[in-house]
Amino acid sequence: MQEKGTISIHTENIFPIIKKFLYSDNEIFLRELVSNAVDATQKIKRLATLGQYTGELGDTAVEVSFDAEKKTITISDRGLGMTAEEIKKYINQVAFSGAEEFVEKFKDAKDANEIIGKFGLGFYSAFMVADTVEINTLSYQEGAESAKWTCDGSTSFEITEGTRQERGTEITLHINKDSEEFLDKWKLQGILDKYAKFLPVPIKFGTKTESIEDGVDEKDEKKWKSVEVDNFINTTAPIWTKSPSDLTDEDYLKFYKELYPMSEDPLFWIHLNVDYPFNLTGVLYFPKVKNEFELQRNKIKLYSRQVFITDEVKDIVPEFLMLLHGVIDSPDIPLNVSRSFLQADGNVKKINSYITKKVADKLGELYKKDRKAYEEKWDDIGLFVKYGMISEDKFYEKGKDFALLKNTTGEYFTIEEYQSKVKPTQTDKNDQAVILYATDLEKQDGFIQSANNKGYDVLVMNSPIDSHFIQNLESKLEKTQLKRVDADVAEKLIQKDETYANLLTEDQSKEVKEIFDKAINNKTYTVEVEGLSPEELPVTITMEEFMRRMKEMAATGGGG
Ligand code: ADP
Ligand code: MG
Numbered sequence: 001m002q003e004k005g006t007i008s009i010h011t012e013n014i015f016p017i018i019k020k021f022l023y024s025d026n027e028i029f030l031r032e033l034v035s036n037a038v039d040a041t042q043k044i045k046r047l048a049t050l051g052q053y054t055g056e057l058g059d060t061a062v063e064v065s066f067d068a069e070k071k072t073i074t075i076s077d078r079g080l081g082m083t084a085e086e087i088k089k090y091i092n093q094v095a096f097s098g099a100e101e102f103v104e105k106f107k108d109a110k111d112a113n114e115i116i117g118k119f120g121l122g123f124y125s126a127f128m129v130a131d132t133v134e135i136n137t138l139s140y141q142e143g144a145e146s147a148k149w150t151c152d153g154s155t156s157f158e159i160t161e162g163t164r165q166e167r168g169t170e171i172t173l174h175i176n177k178d179s180e181e182f183l184d185k186w187k188l189q190g191i192l193d194k195y196a197k198f199l200p201v202p203i204k205f206g207t208k209t210e211s212i213e214d215g216v217d218e219k220d221e222k223k224w225k226s227v228e229v230d231n232f233i234n235t236t237a238p239i240w241t242k243s244p245s246d247l248t249d250e251d252y253l254k255f256y257k258e259l260y261p262m263s264e265d266p267l268f269w270i271h272l273n274v275d276y277p278f279n280l281t282g283v284l285y286f287p288k289v290k291n292e293f294e295l296q297r298n299k300i301k302l303y304s305r306q307v308f309i310t311d312e313v314k315d316i317v318p319e320f321l322m323l324l325h326g327v328i329d330s331p332d333i334p335l336n337v338s339r340s341f342l343q344a345d346g347n348v349k350k351i352n353s354y355i356t357k358k359v360a361d362k363l364g365e366l367y368k369k370d371r372k373a374y375e376e377k378w379d380d381i382g383l384f385v386k387y388g389m390i391s392e393d394k395f396y397e398k399g400k401d402f403a404l405l406k407n408t409t410g411e412y413f414t415i416e417e418y419q420s421k422v423k424p425t426q427t428d429k430n431d432q433a434v435i436l437y438a439t440d441l442e443k444q445d446g447f448i449q450s451a452n453n454k455g456y457d458v459l460v461m462n463s464p465i466d467s468h469f470i471q472n473l474e475s476k477l478e479k480t481q482l483k484r485v486d487a488d489v490a491e492k493l494i495q496k497d498e499t500y501a502n503l504l505t506e507d508q509s510k511e512v513k514e515i516f517d518k519a520i521n522n523k524t525y526t527v528e529v530e531g532l533s534p535e536e537l538p539v540t541i542t543m544e545e546f547m548r549r550m551k552e553m554a555a556t557g558g559g560g
Contacts, residue, residue, distance in 0.1 A: 029129050031195040032122035033075045033171055035307050037062040040079025041201045044140055053140055061202040068183045076170040081139040084147040084159050127153050129182055130173035136162045137169040195308045198238040206231050240281045240327050244271040256285055264288045267377055270362045278347045282328035288380055303329040316348055318356050320387040360398035367402035375412045378404050386469040408448050408458045426456055433480045437461040447485040450540050458485050486542050
């Protein structure tokens with residue numbers, strides 16, 4: 001038997017669904033309502049600029065308040081307000097007509113941002129925490145009358161004459177039983193700090209106590225008194241909205257401290273600013289970190305028109321730059337779609353490669369401008385650069401010009417400089433340049449000395465990322481091999497400089513070698529005896545590079 005038909009959907013279903021799906025993220029109701037208030041404020045300002053509103057703007061701060069006894073939270077603005085007709089059009093129709101589509105599609109939505117964006121339900125997120133919501137509003141339009149809308153979360157609403165005397169809108173939430181946690185000063189302050197810290201219109205939330213000077217006492221010492229002042233949440237013009245030419249280093253450092261109060265000063269920063277083919281602003285900082293273990297991902301905050309959205313920037317920022325700190329603001333990053341869609345999104349891809357390019361350009365510029373200063377920073381930034389070169393070919397192409405190699409005597413070389421340096425002295429029978437490196441300066445000290453004595457240079461490659469970086473260089477550099485300093489290769493290199501004399505006779509050397517060979521009794525090791533100088537270790541025991549790598553793989557369970 002087969003039967004076809006449509007499942008009838010009742011609009012009454014919308015609120016339980018909104019509540020259920022937005023529940024885990026229910027604090028964003030405040031973000032949505034405050035953003036609406038900010039939008040309304042920006043609109044009236046624009047109308048005033050255009051001469052379409054000629055009245056007084058007045059104090060345009062948005063105010064958030066709560067009443068623990070009445071169990072209400074109120075968001076009020078001095079924006080453009082709404083007429084009763086506009087409430088019907090913008091508030092009623094949007095959600096109610098969208099209900100059917102919503103019910104059909106809600107199963108695809110993965111988080112609250114998606115639902116809100118897709119269905120224009122910002123305002124309705126209020127019902128996540130409120131049983132009843134009231135709008136009391138007065139439009140800026142000549143002769144407009146105040147209107148009041150009340151809805152108890154069912155599909156019926158009521159519009160009556162409002163009581164508001166001044167232009168703007170006041171939204172009152174009657175907080176439901178499950179959400180009383182929001183009727184708390186610190187809870188609300190925390191949410192506002194998170195989402196509203198950089199909104200473009202002042203956001204006021206209660207008052208705070210401040211100490212101010214109050215003249216001098218008899219002993220001519222300053223007197224202080226406590227006063228209650230308005231508590232403003234936000235900085236309305238954060239540095240990323242300004243032009244780099246208007247900012248000083250202090251401004252950037254101050255902003256960094258504001259974002260990460262506990263962190264050390266960053267090494268340098270990059271101001272992002274594009275408006276075509278997508279819109280993006282922001283400031284990215286290179287943090288000061290000595291090793292991988294200190295690194296923290298997800299320290300970049302994503303904003304959309306100064307509203308905080310998330311600190312989950314995967315896909316927008318290339319993987320290797322997730323270690324940077326800072327802020328990205330773009331209205332062109334789709335917030336209302338799923339993650340898989342985000343990866344495929346054209347703008348997101350462009351943003352991703354733009355950021356990669358900007359970072360590469362900045363590093364190249366720092367390198368060119370002051371090599372010495374750049375070398376001093378290298379120990380901190382080397383990790384990012386190597387990580388980037390390994391993970392993205394495009395970045396390798398740029399990075400190869402400013403990536404530095406450091407040798408055991410503390411000199412720095414670019415890859416090209418280093419290749420030219422070793423070519424004359426460190427070439428094997430097959431005319432391959434051989435770069436020697438040490439992974440453990442203490443344990444391999446004997447080998448380093450021995451190599452240096454032969455006139456060979458040794459690089460320091462002792463951070464965890466270096467083993468990957470070495471493999472990467474090997475695959476990229478032509479006619480060049482990289483060998484660990486304790487590999488048996490040093491003997492096979494063409495020695496240009498034959499000034500070393502063995503202090504032992506040939507027989508003596510042979511004798512010592514036999515003793516060692518017998519004691520080690522393992523063919524994978526090569527024993528060399530040569531007393532080049534009284535201070536030098538006369539015996540070196542090496543393992544062929546290939547064997548060593550095999551052994552390491554066996555020990556770490558493959559991979560690498
Ligand atoms: P969106 O903000 O994405 O348009 P919302 O559901 O948040 O969707 O709001 C719907 C509409 O209601 C807004 O576009 C606006 O026209 C109107 N609105 C909401 N809040 C206010 C407010 N505080 N002042 C004036 N209009 C508002
Ligand atoms: Mg909105």
